[in-house]
Structure formats: C-alpha cells, structure tokens
Amino acid sequence: MNREVIPISKLEMNRGQVEGLPKNPRFFRDSRFEAMKKSIEDCPDMLDLRELIVYPYGDKYVVIGGNLRLRACKELGHQECPCKVLKADTSVAKLREIASKDNISFGETDMDALLNEWDRQELQDWGMELPEEKKKDPYKERFDAVKNEDAVYPLIPKFDEKHELFIIQSANEVDSNWLRERLNMQHMKSYKTGKVMKSNVISVKDVREALENCHPQP
DSSP: OEEEEEEGGGEEOOSSOSTTOOOOOOOOOHHHHHHHHHHHHHOTHHHHHSOEEEEEETTEEEEEEOHHHHHHHHHHTOSEEEEEEOOTTOOHHHHHHHHHHHTOOOOOOOHHHHHHHSOHHHHHHTTOOOOOOOOOOHHHHHHHHOOTTTOSSOSSOOOOTTOOOOOOOOSSHHHHHHHHHHTTOTTEEOTTTOOEEOOSOOOHHHHHHHHHHHSOOO
C-alpha cells in the first residue's frame, strides 16, 4: 500500500461504481457534517495522520474509507488529499471488508470520565457529539436525596416477597382526605415509627376492619 498526495479532482466518492462494492452507507446530519468541516479546518494535520483509503479505478480513485472527509475537504476548498492507495489487484471482497471495518467503532466512551476529566467546550469544538447538559433542579436534587429510611412517610415501604403492594392514586386533597377519613387513616399508628399520625400507608387488614365498621355485618 503506497502513500500518495492525490489531487481532489481525481478522487471520487464511493457511489457503487466498482462492481460488487456497494455505495458508501455513511451519512452525517448537517450539524455533524459542519462539525467535521470545522475539525478539519482547525487541524488539517489530522488528514496526514489519517489518510483517505482509495482504490485505483480507471484514471481516478474511488474512496473506500473517508468519503465524508473527502466531501468536507471539497467544500473547504482543498486541492489535494493525502491517501493510502490500495493495490489494483485488491479483491472486491477485501474492498468490502475494508470499507465496513473503516466505519466500525469498536470502543465505547466512558462519558463520566470524559466529561469530568476533559474540557467540554474543547471536545465540542473538535467535533465530538456530547449529551446535552442537564439543567439543575434544586428541588428534584433534594427530593432524590431522600431515602425511605429518612422519610417520615416512606414512598414505598420495604416488604418482603410474600406481600403485595396496592397503590391508590388521588388527584386532589379532597379525595385524599375522604379516603383517609373513610379508612380511619387520619389517626393511624405509623408502621415505621409507631407514632399516631396522618398516614399514607395502610395494610389490607386495616382497610377491611375500617370498611366492616362502616357497614357492620347483620
């Protein structure tokens, strides 16, 4: 494989013109393509470090790896690109393999390490796509910090597997107070603290007793 600097006029994007080699399947959204152009414009030396991979085709060269970089270079007005030139007798099967592997990213990014140890603005300027920064919600942060162990009224009591949990949803305070009155939950001993207080947690046994007291059996 030779390294050559080839005029852009002799480079063609892979449109499926080589028999047996499908056209390049990669594309970028406009914003991502603009980021690539900016990356090349800011650091053109990267083209020398990662050349286009091309295949001789008549008096031109078909780009096997780096089609989007070629498109970006054309729009930036580059006259030539550094390339690695495959041999003319390279099999179509090998061309397909190279084209596919050039588009595969095997690694995964540890986003926590990336965002904590690298400069976010620099990464974005270099064209890296990052998740949107989450807006801080002080109330939600305080709410999420409360655990069942700390709450006066635990959200979901910790039962073992032999128990079932039922949830009754109320959309307003009137309905909530009606239910508490009907089930005698306004003055109920807390399963957590043993104190008598207004409760949002009740056992089926207590529900049954409350309903039977409201409607005594004949």
